[in-house]
Amino acid sequence: MPPFIASPQTMHFAQALQLACGACLRDYQLTYETYGTLNAARDNAVLVCHALNASHHVAGSYEDQPKSEGWWDNMIGPGKSVDTNRFFVIGINNLGSCFGSTGPMHTNPDTGEIYGADFPVVTVEDWVNAQARLLEALGISQLAAVMGGSLGGMQALSWTLQYPERVRHAVVVASAPNLTAENIAFNEVARRAIVTDPDFYGGHFYRHGVIPKRGLRIARMIGHITYLSDDVMNEKFGRSLRAPTLPAARGSLPPAGADPARGGPAPDLREYLYSTQDVEFQIESYLRYQGDKFSDYFDANTYLLITRALDYFDPARAHGGSLAQALAAARARFLLVSFSTDWRFSPKRSREMVQALLDNRRQVAYAEIDAPHGHDAFLLDDARYMAVVRAYFDNIAKELA
Amino acid sequence: MPPFIASPQTMHFAQALQLACGACLRDYQLTYETYGTLNAARDNAVLVCHALNASHHVAGSYEDQPKSEGWWDNMIGPGKSVDTNRFFVIGINNLGSCFGSTGPMHTNPDTGEIYGADFPVVTVEDWVNAQARLLEALGISQLAAVMGGSLGGMQALSWTLQYPERVRHAVVVASAPNLTAENIAFNEVARRAIVTDPDFYGGHFYRHGVIPKRGLRIARMIGHITYLSDDVMNEKFGRSLRAPTLPAARGSLPPAGADPARGGPAPDLREYLYSTQDVEFQIESYLRYQGDKFSDYFDANTYLLITRALDYFDPARAHGGSLAQALAAARARFLLVSFSTDWRFSPKRSREMVQALLDNRRQVAYAEIDAPHGHDAFLLDDARYMAVVRAYFDNIAKELA
Numbered sequence: 181m182p183p184f185i186a187s188p189q190t191m192h193f194a195q196a197l198q199l200a201c202g203a204c205l206r207d208y209q210l211t212y213e214t215y216g217t218l219n220a221a222r223d224n225a226v227l228v229c230h231a232l233n234a235s236h237h238v239a240g241s242y243e244d245q246p247k248s249e250g251w252w253d254n255m256i257g258p259g260k261s262v263d264t265n266r267f268f269v270i271g272i273n274n275l276g277s278c279f280g281s282t283g284p285m286h287t288n289p290d291t292g293e294i295y296g297a298d299f300p301v302v303t304v305e306d307w308v309n310a311q312a313r314l315l316e317a318l319g320i321s322q323l324a325a326v327m328g329g330s331l332g333g334m335q336a337l338s339w340t341l342q343y344p345e346r347v348r349h350a351v352v353v354a355s356a357p358n359l360t361a362e363n364i365a366f367n368e369v370a371r372r373a374i375v376t377d378p379d380f381y382g383g384h385f386y387r388h389g390v391i392p393k394r395g396l397r398i399a400r401m402i403g404h405i406t407y408l409s410d411d412v413m414n415e416k417f418g419r420s421l422r423a424p425t426l427p428a429a430r431g432s433l434p435p436a437g438a439d440p441a442r443g444g445p446a447p448d449l450r451e452y453l454y455s456t457q458d459v460e461f462q463i464e465s466y467l468r469y470q471g472d473k474f475s476d477y478f479d480a481n482t483y484l485l486i487t488r489a490l491d492y493f494d495p496a497r498a499h500g501g502s503l504a505q506a507l508a509a510a511r512a513r514f515l516l517v518s519f520s521t522d523w524r525f526s527p528k529r530s531r532e533m534v535q536a537l538l539d540n541r542r543q544v545a546y547a548e549i550d551a552p553h554g555h556d557a558f559l560l561d562d563a564r565y566m567a568v569v570r571a572y573f574d575n576i577a578k579e580l581a
Numbered sequence: 582m583p584p585f586i587a588s589p590q591t592m593h594f595a596q597a598l599q600l601a602c603g604a605c606l607r608d609y610q611l612t613y614e615t616y617g618t619l620n621a622a623r624d625n626a627v628l629v630c631h632a633l634n635a636s637h638h639v640a641g642s643y644e645d646q647p648k649s650e651g652w653w654d655n656m657i658g659p660g661k662s663v664d665t666n667r668f669f670v671i672g673i674n675n676l677g678s679c680f681g682s683t684g685p686m687h688t689n690p691d692t693g694e695i696y697g698a699d700f701p702v703v704t705v706e707d708w709v710n711a712q713a714r715l716l717e718a719l720g721i722s723q724l725a726a727v728m729g730g731s732l733g734g735m736q737a738l739s740w741t742l743q744y745p746e747r748v749r750h751a752v753v754v755a756s757a758p759n760l761t762a763e764n765i766a767f768n769e770v771a772r773r774a775i776v777t778d779p780d781f782y783g784g785h786f787y788r789h790g791v792i793p794k795r796g797l798r799i800a801r802m803i804g805h806i807t808y809l810s811d812d813v814m815n816e817k818f819g820r821s822l823r824a825p826t827l828p829a830a831r832g833s834l835p836p837a838g839a840d841p842a843r844g845g846p847a848p849d850l851r852e853y854l855y856s857t858q859d860v861e862f863q864i865e866s867y868l869r870y871q872g873d874k875f876s877d878y879f880d881a882n883t884y885l886l887i888t889r890a891l892d893y894f895d896p897a898r899a900h901g902g903s904l905a906q907a908l909a910a911a912r913a914r915f916l917l918v919s920f921s922t923d924w925r926f927s928p929k930r931s932r933e934m935v936q937a938l939l940d941n942r943r944q945v946a947y948a949e950i951d952a953p954h955g956h957d958a959f960l961l962d963d964a965r966y967m968a969v970v971r972a973y974f975d976n977i978a979k980e981l982a
Binding site: 200201202297300301358359360361362364365366368369371372373375376377378383394397398401402404405408410413414416417418419446447449452454455456457460461463464467468471481484485487488491492494496497500501523 | 601602603698701702759760761762763765766767769770772773774776777778779784795798799802803805806809811814815817818819820847848850853855856857858861862864865868869872882885886888889892893895897898901902924
């Protein structure tokens with residue numbers, strides 16, 4: 181079935197939004213997309229929250245852009261696990277992002293200057309408050325479900341704590357109740373790469389007509405390593421050398437054979453180029469390509485803001501560190517999903533949330549999917565994963581008026 | 582017992598050294614240290630190979646520098662696991678390094694210019710060949726043992742393949758028979774951070790009187806994350822906030838309590854600063870401090886060369902990918918040690934070497950130490966680890982003339 185056509189919309193808000201950092205956005209806009217139809221009872225709405233570098237474009241494709249599928253198009257659409265023939269699905273771009281909603285690239289109404297580094301720090305809680313306002317404007321007083329993966333899962337969890345009466349179900353995929361020190365560490369290295377790029381200019385690079393691409397490339401390369409598992413990297417790339425189109429081998433070596441110890445591709449027996457700066461291994465060209473692509477479209481200040489929102493999220497914090505106490509406010513029913521090789525948001529972190537919800541006698545379904553792809557698995561097709569989400573939403577559909 | 586006094590020596594070599602990359606070093610020097618006394622039979626020599634950022638200064642301290650202990654001083658010295666009262670221990674700084682042996686900061690005799698990026702790519706095999714020449718000059722025709730951790734372990738393994746008759750024992754700690762795609766990926770990100778630093782100048786920054794410190798800082802921060810385990814990072818830092826000496830909290834929050842889910846430090850309940858660029862979490866200041874310190878003393882070109890030597894090491898490569906075939910050349914007896922939480926050079930990689938050696942009916946002792954510290958564990962005090970190495974060297978001592 182060809183992907184359906186999606187079209188982004190933008191809503192303007194003149195009512196000031198108080199942020200956790202103390203600042204106030206007195207004027208802002210949110211870009212969003214909707215798929216399917218809101219039923220007469222207005223009880224079939226599903227809010228999808230995005231992760232670090234995604235957007236409101238969750239499903240479908242844009243007119244005349246066949247390769248513009250939304251980031252969760254494999255999960256959401258007519259007849260899919262989240263069936264837009266039954267649900268009214270909403271994707272929202274978060275504040276501080278760079279895909280339409282008010283962010284660092286926009287003009288600060290108080291100064292008439294582009295925000296840049298002056299855009300206030302936003303938190304998961306701030307995003308949820310902004311999302312709640314959009315839903316009010318759309319006449320949706322209660323969500324059938326809120327769902328998201330990774331950082332999007334944190335927003336789904338926060339919805340159940342900030343607006344417990346307005347969420348019937350929360351689907352939290354490949355997420356965590358807060359970041360570990362290692363998670364924060366990777367975010368910090370990425371931020372330092374951006375902030376110390378001479379083209380960053382303290383976050384006001386727009387004025388100088390430059391982009392801190394070096395920093396963005398490094399940030400993305402680090403991110404990509406943490407999205408994949410060691411296993412899948414060895415399967416996809418192993419120790420294979422640069423593309424065969426590169427300079428031919430200088431000599432000959434023994435015939436190739438499978439590597440029993442490592443698995444993955446048979447060893448590439450062309451001679452090394454012996455260079456510290458040229459691409460030698462395929463994993464290097466893959467990471468460089470991903471870094472270049474990312475630096476062409478993503479905003480550096482947005483990267484800082486969104487990684488910080490990840491660092492700051494920690495609902496247990498206001499409860500003396502007790503996640504069980506923090507989740508006592510939730511009224512929704514939950515589906516949590518984690519992936520066995522996800523070392524960024526490991527199954528252990530999902531089990532902590534399951535336990536804290538069970539401690540509060542909440543209704544929780546939990547699926548730990550055995551998948552090789554690491555954190556990326558939440559975006560990929562996996563029959564068991566898709567079936568679990570489909571079954572859960574089939575049950576939600578039965579509750580609809 | 583106070584550390585004994587160590588003093589570095591330098592030996593000059595006029596005989597050209599052919600390198601794997603095709604280049605030739607026609608003139609070079611090696612800086613080294615020795616501890617203990619070579620016995621009359623000249624059969625008690627132990628060569629210690631260093632890892633990425635270490636040097637020939639393995640044990641003891643320098644005169645009037647009480648805080649200058651060698652990097653393996655806890656392991657090697659009078660009465661220690663490797664007892665310098667019985668063994669004659671040699672530490673050598675590798676070619677391409679920045680601590681005395683010929684490297685990128687030295688003058689290229691062919692041009693009269695500083696090598697910089699023109700220093701040829703060196704491999705583990707090249708290092709072993711250079712080390713072998715130093716041993717010849719010292720009149721040592723056979724080593725009682727060669728030992729090293731991480732990249733140093735790769736050198737120890739390579740010794741048994743390049744000079745099988747000249748090594749009686751090899752001690753390979755927290756090492757691997759080659760790097761995984763993920764290992765190479767982390768090295769590549771670190772190299773890109775250095776190479777894309779505007780102060781790198783293609784590797785000829787010395788001429789410009791600058792140092793690519795931004796890149797070196799990022800490289801070191803990435804490295805540090807991979808040296809530690811997620812667990813030990815959570816124990817040491819958790820989500821604790823910046824040092825209490827920083828601006829006081831703006832408000833008050835509920836009383837602290839232990840976090841049952843995460844373990845580690847009790848949650849730091851001071852208010853967030855809400856900044857994307859200032860230090861918020863202690864793990865951030867730790868990493869920044871490590872990065873700054875490293876960028877003050879380590880050479881950028883050396884970092885590229887040594888990470889490449891790691892990437893290139895792969896003895897199975899010349900044998901169609903069969904590690905068992907590759908290790909058939911070894912004649913030494915082996916002790917391998919790995920650490921349970923080391924995700925950089927995991928126990929799995931050590932077991933591959935053990936299996937390949939057993940396939941060749943070699944004598945192998947293997948210890949998998951349950952330690953929380955990740956890859957760093959090979960440098961730290963651990964009673965079981967130290968006891969295993971001590972017992973092995975006690976047995977070696979029994980064979981001495």
